[in-house]
Amino acid sequence: MNSPNKRKPATELVSELTTNRLSVYLRCLTQLESAGVETISSQALAEQFHLNAAQIRKDLAYFGEFGVRGVGYYVKDLKRNLRQILGLDRKLRVAVMGAGNLGLALADYPGFKREGFEIVSMFDVADAKIGDESRSGVPICDLRELKKVVRKERIDIAVIAVPAESAQHVLEQVVAAGIKAILNFSPGALDVPPGVKVKNVDLTVSLESLSFYLAQGIDDGH
Amino acid sequence: MNSPNKRKPATELVSELTTNRLSVYLRCLTQLESAGVETISSQALAEQFHLNAAQIRKDLAYFGEFGVRGVGYYVKDLKRNLRQILGLDRKLRVAVMGAGNLGLALADYPGFKREGFEIVSMFDVADAKIGDESRSGVPICDLRELKKVVRKERIDIAVIAVPAESAQHVLEQVVAAGIKAILNFSPGALDVPPGVKVKNVDLTVSLESLSFYLAQGIDDGH
């Protein structure tokens, strides 16, 4: 009915929870593949990785019919399809904004390279840092060169790792340079223009939410 | 009916989305306070920070009646109440597991200290690192000393920043040492024993989800 090659329009009718799970499924399949597994049912996948079988099927069904009834999914095929759906069938080029502790750590984070992301350059405003490079050799460029470098290096994604007070300004620069996808580590909500996707990783919120759990969850009476 | 001092049982009947938002509200109030604002209505708070007024009221109403009808909320009071609800009325002590790039960056992350968290120590297995310290002076301890240090330093929260392949093992050590709240940066789902709260920050999933947006979402028409 809906072959793997004719996809749905999918202009934001698929939720972020679903796209996050697609990435999880891809990781599971990679593990299965290197374990030599050739086919897997949604049931088995769910049991092995603590997921829900119906949800796996529903998530996948958004994008086509990838399974074979009575058999399950061919691991290699599904993996290839997921990589295509997620846009990972080409190398994505990433810039890190801010060459502080966190920015440098993210630029050298091995998980990104492993998944096929290419950290192309970092940007900072401090003259002392510009021209230098990270341990693994990612060059630190002048923020004022952003537009030029983005065009020349064909950068797809920006990671914002600058202090809170300059985050909004940096976001605007990044957007002006034509970048449409941003991973933001600075705390607080940024004002995001339409057509641009921002994912926030808010470390303070995460820790404070854990603190809540400790404060409330442990004992009501100790 | 439900005064600020008699709280609901709240043993996991309040969702994580709510607790995350409480942390956001606290940050907003801190900003308002330093801007000299004394009272604020849910309406004004919502407009200023792009939130929903009814949701703010509902979230707060879980924990008591903090507002004054016809007036709104007293910024200072509500801030104090939120800090208490979130368990931030004492300094929380944090250990970072793994003294790699990311671990070192997190140990020195200024946002944690600013919000009242105390990064007490790091743990690693590499002899070359043990005994050393981060730039800001957080000591790197031997993982084998974990239990002892956790007890002595009264550590509340662990941040896991070790390679994926040792994450499960480190989690088990951390739990065995009595820690009940964990912020995990390693990719993939960990097997978590009951009574322990883990928050995952999965950088690969975040980037791949952005990639999906680029692959599917780009053209709005133009």
Next chain:
DNA sequence: TTTTGTGAACTAGTTCACAGCT
């Protein structure tokens, strides 16, 4: 058989709208 793909049922989360308090 087995297992998918999917409507229907259910559960969780959000927003509305207003009674009631100040």
Next chain:
DNA sequence: AGCTGTGAACTAGTTCACAAAA
């Protein structure tokens, strides 16, 4: 008057359960 706190209505997300396919 203004604004909270909250049931009711709505929307989003998950899980069930089964007809149809291999």
